[in-house]
Amino acid sequence: MTRQVSDHVVQRLSEWGVEQVFGYPGDGINGLIAAFGRADGKPAFIQARHEEMAAFQATGYAKFSGRVGVCTATSGPGAIHLLNGLYDAKLDHVPVVAIVGQTARSAMGGSYQQEVDLQSLYKDVASDYLVEVNVSSQLPNALDRAFRTAQARRAPTTVIIPSDLQEEKYEAPKHGFKQVPSSPPGPLTAPMVVPPTSEIERAAEILNAGRRVAILAGQGARGCVAELTRVAELTGAGVAKALLGKDVLSDELPFVTGSIGLLGTRPSYELMRDCDTLLIVGSNFPYAQFLPDFGQARAVQIDIDGTMIGMRYPTEVNLVGDAKTTLAELLPLLTPNPDRTWTIDIQDSVGRWWQTIEHQSMLDAKPVNPMRVAWELSKRLPDNVIVTSDSGSSANWYARCLRFHGRMRGSLSGTLATMGPGVPYAIGAKFACPDRPVIALVGDGAMQMNGLAELLTISRYQDRWEDPRLIVCVFHNNDLNQVTWELRAMGGAPKFEESQTLPEVSYADVARCAGLAAIAVDQPDEVGPAWDAALSADRPVLLDFRTDPEVPPIPPHATWEQMKDLAEAVLRGDPGGWHLVVQGAKTKAQEMRPAPGNRG
Incomplete structure (x- = not known):
């Protein structure tokens, strides 16, 4: 059988050592999808629930493996959906290659269905290398250069392949005029750059x-x-x-x-x-x-x-x-x-600080102190764990309460600070390191945005991971908490409930419906045992912690202006006003405790 362009693409990915491609199908990449089917899982096609999640999974994979992550999507809407995850890779300097379909060449310029000017759309996010392949002899150079540029520049790159070209016969480039052949795939040797x-x-x-x-x-x-x-x-x-x-x-x-x-x-x-x-x-x-x-x-x-x-x-x-x-x-x-x-x-100062964090974490709250959720985890973190965090208040507890040691790895959307990567990062981490436990710390806003759907992805692929432990920890407070506190502390505005309050749902019940184990916690003394159960489980687990939205994520070095704005928010009728004042005062008081007699 004559080998198609799409078969060459899939084979070249395998030659680059790619073991899986995160994506979602569509007719703009039908040829490529068929080639994955003929490749017998080398590389595997990992189906996300949404193209944005595929890009996040590729980014998470790259962050924790040190290798290039690969994602793919169809033309038009699929390509558009990839963008947020690719911008996350760009801003955090992560090597990702995106392979994107496009309208058939014969229809381009005719306002055809799903026709989008992808080169204009991608010229910023893939500014280090972006190419549209219009004849098969452009391959393999286009793919090879995308990989080498992603590695060398630590950046996302993109190869656009029109749908009709994917199904054409592949013809290799010649060593001739206006032809660009390529060298065999292989890892780049990083330069040892030393200043004068x-x-x-x-x-x-x-x-x-x-x-x-x-x-x-x-x-x-x-x-x-x-x-x-x-x-x-x-x-x-x-x-x-x-x-x-x-x-x-x-x-x-x-x-x-x-x-x-x-x-x-x-x-x-x-x-x-x-x-x-x-x-x-x-x-x-x-x-x-x-x-x-x-x-x-x-x-x-x-x-x-x-x-x-x-x-x-x-x-x-x-x-x-x-x-x-x-x-x-x-x-x-x-x-x-x-x-x-x-x-x-x-x-x-460091010794006193960790004692302060412990005291703050153990304060009573209604119903559970979110700091305690992170602190109890910190005491139990395996030496080889990978921890991902979403954006929002969960990032506060990740940053302040977890004490990393051993071979632990951790990451989040550090520069773009986008909502939504916590769970897909964890999935990417499991494919990068299937022999290591992975924990995702996620707010309920991010879970409702897209994390719930990716529980199905976890359930689908859990059998591929040597260590089955993937724990999704949900801080369940029915509030878009970080923005609520930013409104209070940065603008003196009270919580606007129409914007900030989230609909109630049992994340534990949803996880069970998706085929995962789940534990719901609404009592402080149940927090530690829940982590013990999840860390000793033989399959992925979701922990649904009902936490108090009024435990303040304000920094220990809050400015006078921030404190004044917070007070104004209370005076203007914040619905959680009295409770947030009490929780804030209790939390801040822990920083004033007398220092221990011995040095920390």
């Missing part, structure tokens, strides 16, 4: 002169744990972590102050407030108000991408290079800081 020695020496001089050194670590520091730890030990620094870098260093290290920013910790806030020297490693953390005051600290930044360096804080030295190699070159030039006062203060 003179610049590394300048950076060392700044760090050696510092007496109160702070380090900000992002996801770009993930491969240099030993080097980053040693730099912190020599300089006596504290290390704050950007949200995408939460899994870079263990929270068991006494100098790690936790997350930074609006979802961050008080020790991280104080670290930046009081430091005289700042080292930024692999982070593009955008919120300058949480960094030292301009001019307060001398600063050095390390990043592999020269276009993203020196743009958040006035840095004296910008080291464009691989973080691990650059830190290794820097280390021999560092001298131990003899004054450990700063280090001891950081460690004391």
Whole structure:
């Protein structure tokens, strides 16, 4: 049988080591779908419930595997649906290849059904590489370049293939004029980029002169744990972590102050407030108000991408290079800081902070304190767990309450901060690491938006995972909680119930209907046992925790203006006014508890 273009595409994906493609069918990719059928599961076609979820699954897979994620969708509406998930990959610097169908070439320009100008639509999200294939000899180069660009640029790329071309006979490119052949697929060898020695020496001089050194670590520091730890030990620094870098260093290290920013910790806030020297490693953390005051600290930044360096804080030295190699070159030039006062203060602050979080988590609430849900999980996290979080108030509890250690991994939509990726990220993580437990922390708003449908995807593919544990934790408070608190704390507006209140549904019942195990919890003393049951289960489990929407996610370093706006919201008739005042006061009071006698 003559091999079609679609067969070549599927074969080339397999040659690139692709084991699964996340997608949803449609007639714009009928040829491709038929080729997947002929390929006998190599690669497998994983059917999401929606194209956006397929893109999120590919992004989650890429984040946790370190490999390129692949998704596919039909022309028109299918291609449009992919966009949000692909923008999530773009903004978080994740390699994803999207293969998109298009109207038949003979119909283009005729306002045909589902005809959309995909090149215009995708030119931003796939700005690093976007190509429409119009003759088969453009393949395999178009696919190969999409993969290589995604890997090299850590970005989404897109290949558009018209529907009629997919079913044509494949003809390989010739080694001739106006033909572009390609090399065999294979992994790229990452360049070991090292800044000039003179610049590394300048950076060392700044760090050696510092007496109160702070380090900000992002996801770009993930491969240099030993080097980053040693730099912190020599300089006596504290290390704050950007949200995408939460899994870079263990929270068991006494100098790690936790997350930074609006979802961050008080020790991280104080670290930046009081430091005289700042080292930024692999982070593009955008919120300058949480960094030292301009001019307060001398600063050095390390990043592999020269276009993203020196743009958040006035840095004296910008080291464009691989973080691990650059830190290794820097280390021999560092001298131990003899004054450990700063280090001891950081460690004391960190110890007190974790005690504060525990006290806040164990406060009574109606019916369950959401912080307790995350804190009880934190005490039980397996060393090899992968945790995903959705956007919203669940991200607060992920950022502040979970203590990462061991080989734990975690991520969320860090830059786009879109709702909806928590559950599909977890599905992508299970395909990336089928031998590891995965936990998704999701608010009920995100579950109603799209998480409920993806429970069917979990049920369908659970038998493919060596470790069957995929736990979906729902913070069930019938409120779009993060926006409610933003209305209160940022604008002084009371909760607008028509906008913020969610319809009631039993997530546990829905999960059971989808074929999963489920546990509903509405008593505080049931939280820990529910986590124990889910972590020891032999199949995926949904935990439906009924939580109090009035436990405040406001940061420990809330400004006077935020507190004033919150008070105004209460005075203007917030429906949960008195209860939120009581919960807020109880929570804030835990930060005022006397410090323990011994150092933390």
